[in-house]
Structure formats: C-alpha cells, structure tokens
Amino acid sequence: MPIKVLMPALSPTMTEGNLAKWHKSEGDMVESGDVIAEIETDKATMEVEAVDEGILGKILVPAGTENVKVNELIAVLLEDGENDNDITEILNKNEAVPEKKESSAPSPQNSSPKKQELKPMQTESTANRIFATPLARRIANDKGINLSNIQGSGPKGRIVKADVVSVTSDKLQVTSVISSSLETGNLKLETNEFGMIYTAIPNNNIKKITAKRLQESKQTVPHFYLTIECQIDELMRTRAKMNDAAKGEYKLSVNDFVVKACANALKAYPAANVSWSDEAVRQYVHSDISVAVSTPNGLITPIVKQAELKGLKEISAEVKDLAGRAREGKLKPEEFQGGTFSVSNLGMYGIKEFGAIINPPQACILAVGAGEEKPYVDGGDIKIGTFMTCTLSVDHRAVDGAVGAEYLQILKTYIENPAAMLL
Numbered sequence: 001m002p003i004k005v006l007m008p009a010l011s012p013t014m015t016e017g018n019l020a021k022w023h024k025s026e027g028d029m030v031e032s033g034d035v036i037a038e039i040e041t042d043k044a045t046m047e048v049e050a051v052d053e054g055i056l057g058k059i060l061v062p063a064g065t066e067n068v069k070v071n072e073l074i075a076v077l078l079e080d081g082e083n084d085n086d087i088t089e090i091l092n093k094n095e096a097v098p099e100k101k102e103s104s105a106p107s108p109q110n111s112s113p114k115k116q117e118l119k120p121m122q123t124e125s126t127a128n129r130i131f132a133t134p135l136a137r138r139i140a141n142d143k144g145i146n147l148s149n150i151q152g153s154g155p156k157g158r159i160v161k162a163d164v165v166s167v168t169s170d171k172l173q174v175t176s177v178i179s180s181s182l183e184t185g186n187l188k189l190e191t192n193e194f195g196m197i198y199t200a201i202p203n204n205n206i207k208k209i210t211a212k213r214l215q216e217s218k219q220t221v222p223h224f225y226l227t228i229e230c231q232i233d234e235l236m237r238t239r240a241k242m243n244d245a246a247k248g249e250y251k252l253s254v255n256d257f258v259v260k261a262c263a264n265a266l267k268a269y270p271a272a273n274v275s276w277s278d279e280a281v282r283q284y285v286h287s288d289i290s291v292a293v294s295t296p297n298g299l300i301t302p303i304v305k306q307a308e309l310k311g312l313k314e315i316s317a318e319v320k321d322l323a324g325r326a327r328e329g330k331l332k333p334e335e336f337q338g339g340t341f342s343v344s345n346l347g348m349y350g351i352k353e354f355g356a357i358i359n360p361p362q363a364c365i366l367a368v369g370a371g372e373e374k375p376y377v378d379g380g381d382i383k384i385g386t387f388m389t390c391t392l393s394v395d396h397r398a399v400d401g402a403v404g405a406e407y408l409q410i411l412k413t414y415i416e417n418p419a420a421m422l423l
Helices: 084-093 134-143 161-177 179-184 205-220 233-246 254-268 312-327 401-416 418-422
Strands: 003-006 016-022 035-040 045-049 054-059 065-069 073-078 189-191 197-199 223-231 274-276 281-283 289-291 293-295 298-300 341-345 364-378 381-395
Touching: 054 084, 073 084, 134 161, 205 298, 223 401, 233 254, 233 381, 233 401, 233 418, 254 289, 254 312, 254 341, 254 364, 254 401, 254 418, 289 312, 293 312, 364 401, 381 401, 401 418
Parallel strands: 289 341, 341 364
Antiparallel strands: 003 073, 016 035, 016 065, 035 045, 054 073, 189 197, 223 381, 274 281, 293 298, 364 381
C-alpha cells in the first residue's frame, strides 16, 4: 500500500511551516535516512529525512508553499509493484487530503506591489492626455521614462524638465545601490503614491515571526527598564591575560564574560531567573542564556544552556558554534527555543546604551553597550576608567523593581570582579 508522507512537526510548538524545497523528484528512489525536503520554521530551515523507503510517486505540495499545516499530506511513496492507480486509490480514500496548493512564493511579475500611477490634474475632457513641456517629453523619451508615472510640478500639474530630471537622478541613485540585485532580476524598481522610487524585498518567514512576536511582546508585556554602569578595566585586563595564556587555542570576548556573569548572577539570585504564566511565576533551576545573533535572514537567539556550570572557554566555543550555525540556518529547534534570560550586545557597533524588547516567555533581557573611557572620582582623586552601560528590560508581572535592581547589583559585582566568576 502506498506510504503517506506527512508534514512533520519539527518542534513541540510547531503548527505549520513553509515547504521550502524538495530534494527528490517524482520517480526518484527514496531510502530511509535520505534527505527528501527542507522545511522552513519560524527560526531555521530544517532538513527532513525519509523514515520509509520507496519511489516518490507523487508530490502534493510543491516547493515554495507557505503555511503548510503539521500532518498535512505532502507526498506519496510507492512500494515495489505499485503504480499511479494505487496513488489515486489512496487519495480517494483520504478525505482529509487538501487540494493541491499553488506556491505562494512571489514570481517576478507579482513580487512587488503594483505601481501607483501619478498623473497631472485632469478634467473629464482631457482624461487621456498627459500635460508636459516639449523639453520634458524629449528628456523622458531619451531616458526611457514613462511620463504617466510622474507628478507634474508646473502650472495645472504640467510636467516640466525638473520633474523628469529628478526622477532620472533618483532612479540612477537607487540603481547604483541595488545594481547587483537588478542584474539577477531579483528586485524591481517601483513607485509609490508619492512618486518615491523603491524596491520591495519580500519578508522571509523568520522576519515575519520575529516581527509578530516582538510586537506582541511590546504590546502585552509591561516593560520597565533599569540601567547601570559597570567599570570593566579589570575585566579587560583579565581577558587579555587569559587570551595571551591561550596562545591562540581560544579567544575570549567581552560578551563571553557578560554571558557568564549573567548566568552566575541568576544562580546567586534566582528570583530574577523566572517567567510569567497566568497560573504561577516559574522559577528556573538553571541559567539558560539566549544570545541575540544577527543573521542574513533576521534575528535569532541561540541558547547557552546551564551556563552557570560552564567555564569561559566552553561558553566562548559554544557561542561561536551556535552563532555560526544560526547564520547558516542550521540550528535545531531546541537550540533556540526556550531560554530563561537573554543578552543583546550592540557594543561592537559603538552603541552606548539601548533598551531591548523582552523575548517571551522570558522576563528579562540585558542590553549591553560599548565600553567608554571617562573620568571618575576615586577617594577624592580623579582617574580615567572604562565603563560599560547595561540596561535590563524587565517584565513587571514576574520581576518587580526591587528584584531587578538587586539582580543588577550582583551582576555588576561579577563584571567588575571577573575573578569571582572563576571560583
């Protein structure tokens, strides 16, 4: 009997995904363990391996189809001696089989919104005429510009030379920026209702889900923010000594120290290692630190699990590995789903201070700014030190102001005295 291939659930919370690509074609032999397709979830593209073996008799959901429900029939495998008649029979018996979906991936013809035609002010008797000066018409003809897309600035909406030159200048500027994309035909110049030239870059699934969750977080989670300065001179000296001693075996970053400090502070003060639910505040045993990573497909937060039990060397290696695979879209769901606390570091971009949006269902995220040299007073003497600004975004339902403030005091102690993290 033909074997049904169903849309897999790649994580406990997955209800649908995008069928990004088929690795096998109809008529191909499939063996158990073969990669047959790629499924795009909210945070990564996962390879799907065949459980059974047979001939791929029919693909029911084409590559590029979005929002395919878990357990939906996507293909049929044929065993020895079976043919198309067997496929028809199983499809007829399967009442839940959906109609074949057309791919919702944008085509070159419909990948961008339709242009809004901007025309001069017209009366009923002149509705089909375009008012333009002879010079404007000649320039437009030479440059291949459609005058119907231009809003005239002359008397009674007449198109003049300046209008055409402006469009030419804008178009050249945009073309120079995205010329490589235009050459491959991936992007198309469009004009909005205000005459502004743009390209429509389709949002991938990761960006859509991230945008949805961040919007929900900002709208439904009562954020408040606590900011503290940490002197990092001793941290920088400790880091330099450890990296010198490593002799190239590893290289610790400031962020590695921050991740370790956050984890140790959560262990020392578990009242901040929590999340909110309507039934109870959940207080976690381990410090699972999510680290914000920017990828070509959008933001993702891989997790350093039980970071309080790991040394700086292990944390550094794990963050590099997770970040690398995140940028390649090769993380497993359990490597980025969950976590008890997040760290977002924009210090390497020179950002001094910012407030991050909480990553639900977590209750806290630490925004780390750049280290900055400045004078400070120590025992009546003016000295120069390096200070880093840290802002804690907090879910007030689970963590109140006093708890957040006490947590930051403990975190500050670890950052300013990094040797304490090594005990």
